[in-house]
Amino acid sequence: MATRRFLYAIAIGASLLASTASAQSVRSGIEAWGRGDYSAALGQWRPLAARGNADAMFNIGQAYRLGRGMPIDLGQAEDWYTRAARLGHVDAQTQLGMMLFQNGYPRAAMSWLKRAADKGDARAQLLYGTALYNGDGVANRDVLLAYSYVAKAAAQGLGPARSTMADMDREIPEHLRKLALSGATSQPAPAAATRPALPPVIRTATVIAHTPALPRDGGWRVQLGAFSQRGAAEALFRKFAPGPLAGRQPFLIPIGAVIRLQAGPFGSREEAARTCAALAARGQACFAIAAR
Known part of the structure; x- marks a missing residue:
């Protein structure tokens, strides 16, 4: 069965703060x-x-x-x-897994995401299921188990999971989908020759359960530079967080030996461009970039 990679719809927005009845x-x-x-x-x-x-x-x-x-x-x-x-703490396991995955540590990320997914967190189910399908950060690809996790997330009403499930429906034959939903979710990974030569694609556009402090994500960010050290990227974001980047989220994107610093989300290209203009006025190079 020829399969293709699926995009990750990572919930990087701020989750609702935790509370318990006894605290x-x-x-x-x-x-x-x-x-x-x-x-x-x-x-x-x-x-x-x-x-x-x-x-x-x-x-x-x-x-x-x-x-x-x-x-x-x-x-x-x-x-x-x-x-x-x-x-x-399930929300912490999910948030930690998403942060580790975004920062280029897929194996560590999947360890935490699986724990949260098995406790019923829909975001973790979607991400772990997508990773199982793509073979990212897991010991073996397992298409049927992947479908099972994504289906659980979709059943909870998670929009990105429903979209991913629809994509999987087009890729996985019906008899295998039924097998996955029946609980028989073990399938050897397809031979390497059947896997498409496509790079992994990480999409971080979906914000789930966000706080009002975060702006609507229209699929745009600003890129501020590339760094050899993560700490340097974080320091630059902190420098402008009280000013032009107030209320924005940092994105650290590992590309080979360097880390690109992006910030967002922005509702439109024009909004991102205005922020770049403000940063340029303070001596910081910047350009708007589509996040999708």
């Missing part, structure tokens, strides 16, 4: 966050995180990733997500 202080922090009082929110969460509260850990990771109450620090965000993920 009044976590909820109080969320209420402060909603008012824009990020310092108060963090003041509620940090003591809880120190006592091992996974919700608080995840929320602190969100604050670092979005630059709320402190400068954006993706390294700290990853660290806090990891702490929460190790305690079984």
Whole structure:
């Protein structure tokens, strides 16, 4: 069976902050966050995180990733997500997996995404299923198991999963799709000769469960440069995060030995171009780029 690679619709927007019925202080922090009082929110969460509260850990990771109450620090965000993920926090496992995949660590990413997918997270099911189909970060391609995961995500109403499932329906024969949905989801990987010589394509346009602070994604970003060190890219984003890039998300795209820094999302090319003009006025090279 000849197959083709599918695009990843990665949910890189800010997930809803975690809360539990038994954690009044976590909820109080969320209420402060909603008012824009990020310092108060963090003041509620940090003591809880120190006592091992996974919700608080995840929320602190969100604050670092979005630059709320402190400068954006993706390294700290990853660290806090990891702490929460190790305690079984599903949203943290999903967010950590997406971050690792975006930054070029597919094997580590899939380890966390599988855990979240098996606990029912639709975003993780979609990403892990797509990775199984493409053979990215997994030991073996498994088309039937891939279809099963994507179908579970689609059944939860996740739009990108429905689109991916429709694409798979055109690629996978009906009798194999039925076999996948019946639970018999093991199939040897197709021979290398049957795989198309296409590069992996990562699409990060879909924002799921985002906060109002993030603008609508019209499929555009700005690109600020390429760096040999991830830290240098992060530092440049932090430099402009309080100004022209306020409210935007950094994207670190590994290309060979370098990392491209992009920021967004933007609702249109014109909006991205206006941001580039503002950056150019401050001495920073920049150009608008389509994210799809």
